[in-house]
Each structure stands twice: as structure tokens, then as C-alpha cells.
Amino acid sequence: MKTTVREAAGGVQIVDLKGKITIGAGDVQLRETINHLVEAGKKNILINMHDVTTIDSSGIGELVGCYTSVTNKGGKLKLLHLPPKINDVLTVTQLITVFDVYESEPEAVASFA
Amino acid sequence: MSLPSSSSETGPIRMSLSSRFENIEMAQHLCGKLLEGWDLNEETTHWILMALREGLANAIKHGNDQDLAKRVHLEMDVKNHILLIRIRDEGTGFDPGEVVDPLAPENRFKTSGRGIFYMKTFMDEVRFSRVDGGGMEIVLTKDLAQGNQKEGS
Numbered sequence: 001m002k003t004t005v006r007e008a009a010g011g012v013q014i015v016d017l018k019g020k021i022t023i024g025a026g027d028v029q030l031r032e033t034i035n036h037l038v039e040a041g042k043k044n045i046l047i048n049m050h051d052v053t054t055i056d057s058s059g060i061g062e063l064v065g066c067y068t069s070v071t072n073k074g075g076k077l078k079l080l081h082l083p084p085k086i087n088d089v090l091t092v093t094q095l096i097t098v099f100d101v102y103e104s105e106p107e108a109v110a111s112f113a
Numbered sequence: 114m115s116l117p118s119s120s121s122e123t124g125p126i127r128m129s130l131s132s133r134f135e136n137i138e139m140a141q142h143l144c145g146k147l148l149e150g151w152d153l154n155e156e157t158t159h160w161i162l163m164a165l166r167e168g169l170a171n172a173i174k175h176g177n178d179q180d181l182a183k184r185v186h187l188e189m190d191v192k193n194h195i196l197l198i199r200i201r202d203e204g205t206g207f208d209p210g211e212v213v214d215p216l217a218p219e220n221r222f223k224t225s226g227r228g229i230f231y232m233k234t235f236m237d238e239v240r241f242s243r244v245d246g247g248g249m250e251i252v253l254t255k256d257l258a259q260g261n262q263k264e265g266s
Contacts, residue, residue, distance in 0.1 A: 023170045024134030056166050057231055061224035068222050085159060092234050093215050093227055 001026030001052075003033045008109045012044045013037050014080075018051040021059030030059070034066040034077070043075030044112040048105070050081035060089060067098065076100075080108050125190035130169075132177040132185060137169045144189055144198070151191075151257045160235035161196065161255055165189075167228040168200045168251050176202025176249055194258040201250040209241040 001019035008014050015033060020026050037045055047063075055063075070077040078100040082090070090096040102108035126143055130136040141162045148158055169185060177183035183203040190197050213220050215227045232239045232253060240252045 022134075022166070023137075023174065056163065056170065057225075057227040058170065060227055064222055065224040085156075089163075089231070093230065094221070098221070 001029055003029060005033065005037065008046070008105075010044065010109065010113055011042070012046055012109045012112050013042045014046045014048055014105070014109075016048045016051070020054040021052055021062065022054055022056045023058035027058045027062045030062045031065060034069060038069055038073050038075065043070070043073065045070055045075065045077045046080050046102075046105075046108050046112075047077065048080045049083060049086060052083060052086060055086050055089060060093065060095065064095065064098070076112060078102060078108055078111065080105055125188050128187045130185045130187060131181055132173045132179050132183055133181070134170065134173060136185075137166050137173075140169055140187055140189075141165055147189055147191060148196070148257070151194075153257065164232045164235040164253055164255075165198055167232050168198065168253060171228050171251070172200050172202035172204075172249070175207065176204035178204060191257065194256060196253075196255040196257055198253040199250065200253075201244055201248055203248045205247065206243045206249040 001017060001021060003018075004016040006014050006016070015037075017026075017030070021030055034045065047066075067077045080102050082101050087096065087101075090099070100111065102111065126147060128140065128143075130140065144162060144165050145158065148161065153161075169187070172185045173179060177185060185203075186199075186201040188197075188199040209229075212229050213223070213226050215221075215223070215230045220226060229239070232251070236253045236255050237259075238252075238254045242250050242252075244250050
């Protein structure tokens with residue numbers, strides 16, 4: 001998986017993910033990217049899932065772990081451009097209600113204000 | 114929907130895999146080939162392959178503890194339009210009754226424990242059994258003649 005971090009208005013950190021978030025191939029990388037941002041004091045994080053091709057239970061677990069890490073530090077973690085199958089995977093485990101999900105990047109960034 | 118013959122043309126696919134996560138995709142690829150000709154939509158195939166992924170990941174991580182000296186034994190076949198996936202590890206086994214419910218509020222934010230739930234969600238039946246001599250076997254079945262999952266559902 002490839003991760004790119006860019007900063008938007010208000011200091012919102014947008015993490016663009018590309019590829020797979022599966023066991024042994026992206027799950028740990030996601031955790032490390034988010035932990036790095038949290039340790040750097042970044043509190044508002046938006047994960048862009050548009051180019052995520054596959055996710056498994058390990059990847060879902062990492063997403064949940066990232067959410068908890070950011071929230072415990074007083075920050076917010078939200079999701080952008082959730083592909084339908086990842087939406088389904090989050091829905092069946094009732095996690096979809098945990099995350100704020102946006103289809104528009106400007107709206108998502110503005111929601112942190 | 115036209116159904117292929119009562120058994121896969123090639124017979125069962127049997128593999129013995131080293132306990133590496135990289136092997137999951139190869140197995141998924143072969144399972145995808147096995148499903149060709151069953152007029153399944155992309156959605157249905159995707160969820161079957163995800164269940165296979167979860168079963169193999171479970172065997173590699175929790176069963177064999179990623180010990181490269183231990184193997185994961187995989188068998189896949191279609192008989193009388195029933196897809197059967199048999200996954201056996203060489204670990205110490207576990208009690209399926211002790212697997213936590215990922216939907217329970219107290220487990221909602223746990224970072225693990227969803228794999229078996231996904232297998233049960235996407236397949237018709239998931240059976241667990243301890244294997245003589247050690248290890249755990251998971252058998253996943255899916256009736257391929259029961260129609261496709263709706264797109265986007």
C-alpha cells in the first residue's frame with residue numbers, strides 16, 4: 001500500500017491510501033502512518049479511501065485502532081470516499097456508525113472546524 | 114443460469130502452503146479460477162474470496178503463529194454446485210465457542226476478532242473441528258446455485 005500525507009485548510013491531515021489494507025500488506029503501514037501523525041501532535045486526520053482496492057479483517061482492525069488512537073489523544077479521524085465494498089464490510093460489523101464518512105473532500109475538511 | 118457439471122472439471126485443488134501471508138493471494142487466484150463458469154457476479158465472487166482470505170489468514174496467524182515450519186493445507190472443490198473450502202493448520206487449535214462476538218458493544222473497538230464473523234457472513238456454513246494429531250480445520254461451504262448477491266448490497 002502507498003500512503004501520502006498532505007495538509008489541508010485548518011491543519012487537517014489528509015492521508016491518501018492506495019492499494020490493499022490487508023494482513024501483512026498495508027495494515028501495519030496504516031497504523032504507523034497514523035501513529036506518526038498523532039505523535040507529531042496532529043489531531044484532525046482524514047483518511048482518503050478512494051484508491052483502496054481491498055481490505056480484510058486485519059485492515060478493518062487497524063482502522064478501528066487508528067480511530068481509537070486519534071480519539072484518545074483528543075483528535076478526530078474521519079473517512080473520505082469509502083468504496084462500496086469497504087462500506088459493506090464496515091456495515092456488517094456495525095462499524096459504519098463509528099466513523100464519520102464523507103463523499104466530498106471540501107465538506108470533510110470543513111467538518112473539522 | 115446454466116450450471117456446470119456436478120463436479121469441477123479439474124477435480125479438487127489441493128495445496129500445502131507455507132505460513133506466509135503472501136500465499137493468500139495465490140490461493141484466491143486459484144479459487145477465482147475454480148469459480149469461473151458459475152455465472153457469479155463480481156460481488157458474490159468477491160465475498161467468497163474474502164472468506165477464503167480470512168480463513169487462510171486465521172490459519173497462518175492464529176493457527177500456525179506464522180511458523181514457517183508449519184504448513185497450511187488447503188482444499189477447494191465444487192461438487193453438486195456446492196463450493197467447499199477446507200483449510201487445516203498445524204497449530205494448537207482453539208475453542209470456537211470462545212471467539213468473541215464482534216458486534217457486542219464491549220468488542221466494538223477491538224482491533225481483532227472479526228475474521229470468523231466475516232467468514233460466517235459471506236458463506237453459507239462455517240464448521241470448525243480439531244484435527245487428530247493437532248491443528249484446526251475450518252470448512253467453508255457456499256451453494257453456487259442459490260443465485261448472486263445483489264450488487265451493492
